[in-house]
Amino acid sequence: MRLAIWSVTRGAGNLAKKIGVKLEADIYTLKxxxxxxxxxxxxxxxxxxxxFNNYDGHIFIMATGIVIRKISCLIKSKDIDPAVLVIDEGGNFVISLLSGHIGGANELTYKVANTFSLLPIITTSSDVTGKIAIDTLSQKLNCEMESLTKAKDLTSLIVDNKKVEILLPNNVKIGENTNSSGVVIASNKKNIDIMRIYPKNLIVGVGCRRGTPKEEIFKALDEVMKKHNLAYESIKRVATVDIKADELGLLSLVEELQKELVIISREEIKEVEQRFKGSEFVKKQIGVSCVSxxxxxxxxxxxxxxxxxKYIYNGITISIYEEKFGYE
Incomplete structure (x- = not known):
């Protein structure tokens, strides 16, 4: 988690230095x-x-009023805003101000409080009442939510002490593969609030010719995703070889999908390529026999x-690796 600590007084700056060293954060002080x-x-x-958007979390050592005024024009949505914490200059309290669940502000607040002997201030209803929010559950399971609105509605039911179930097939436990093609719900309720969360456990490997356009790579990927009935929301990251690190079509696609791109070196590939069926032609071209x-x-x-x-489409190879759900 990349953190920034901000201060606007000398005393707050000195406190920021003490906290920043242990948290390995960037410390901003006035010149x-x-x-x-x-x-x-x-x-x-x-x-x-x-x-503001360069960090996963911000810690402000100043008055909450200043922070609210300064970030009010910068925040967008709870699913993308960074965590925001506030600490008083006296070093007494640490407040989770923004993105408590998805952004990790609540968890970071407890960490800071425990590390520096501060009093944590958490105001989210689910945490205060000892209940779990749907967005927190989704985060803990490393999933992507279908809808923030549905998550809010279901969390409201939990906070209101209504019964909300997590439905899994009988032969499935957390830590095993929970993917199913359908779910049957038995209930005498006429209206049931339901939503789905997507496990982020699909790794997409891509190989392609130099200059392959984004549209062609997407066609190949889309065919594989449809073939296996897979959701794009579950793609955790896309990976390719180092020689393709500047491949514009692939870079454009990854940006459009808003996924992480991981570059694998050919030296790393050489350690495992014997496990796969490779091509001598490819090896002569780039030094390894297979990529995706x-x-x-x-x-x-x-x-x-x-x-x-290995799915081959018009000179493009797509491989999809599924991590077991529930394992980091």
């Missing part, structure tokens, strides 16, 4: 205080505006199986 081992800035508002399969495997946690070993 006029000349605090060593910090990023010294001229203008707090301008710097925060430029850097070893890339998918090496970009995964190694705990799973291939759903698609």
């Amino acid at each position: 006029k205080f000349q605090l060593e081992n910090t990023i010294q800035i001229e203008n707090f508002t301008d710097e925060l505006t430029k850097k 399969e070893p890339c998918a495997l090496l970009a995964s946690n190694g705990n799973g199986d291939f759903l698609e070993q």
Whole structure:
């Protein structure tokens, strides 16, 4: 989790240094205080505006009123906003202010409180009442939610002490493969609030010729996804070989899908390529005999199986590795 700590007074800056070292955070202080081992800035508002989306979380050592006014024009949605914490300059309290669940602010608040002996202030209803929110559940299971609105509605039912069930097939437990093609719900309720969450456990390996357009790569990927009835929301990352790190079509596709791109070196591939059927022609061209399969495997946690070993489409190879649900 990439963190930034912000301060606008000398005292807050000194406290930021103490906290920042242990959290391995970037520490921003005003240049006029000349605090060593910090990023010294001229203008707090301008710097925060430029850097707000560059971090997973922000810790402000100042009044909550200042923070609210400064971030009000920067925040967008709870599913993408970074975590925001506030600590008083006296070092008494740490407040989870924004993105408590999905952004991880609540968890970070407890971590900071325990590490520096501060009093944690958490105001989200589910946490205060000792219940789990749907967005927290989705995060813990490493899934993507179908709908923020449905998550809010279901969490409201949980907070209101209504019974909400997590339905899994009888032969499935957390930690095993929970993918199913259908679910039957037996209930005498006329209206049931339901939603689905997508496990992020698909690793896509891609190989292609130089200059392959984005549209062609997408066609190949789409055919494989449809073949196995897979959801794009469950793609955890896309992987390719280092020689394709600047492949514009692939870069454009990954950006459009908003997925992480992992670059695998040919040296890494050489360690595992013997496990796959390769091509001598490809080996002569780039130094390794195969790309999509070893890339998918090496970009995964190694705990799973291939759903698609190697799908070939117009010079493009797609491999899909499925990590077992519930394993990091």
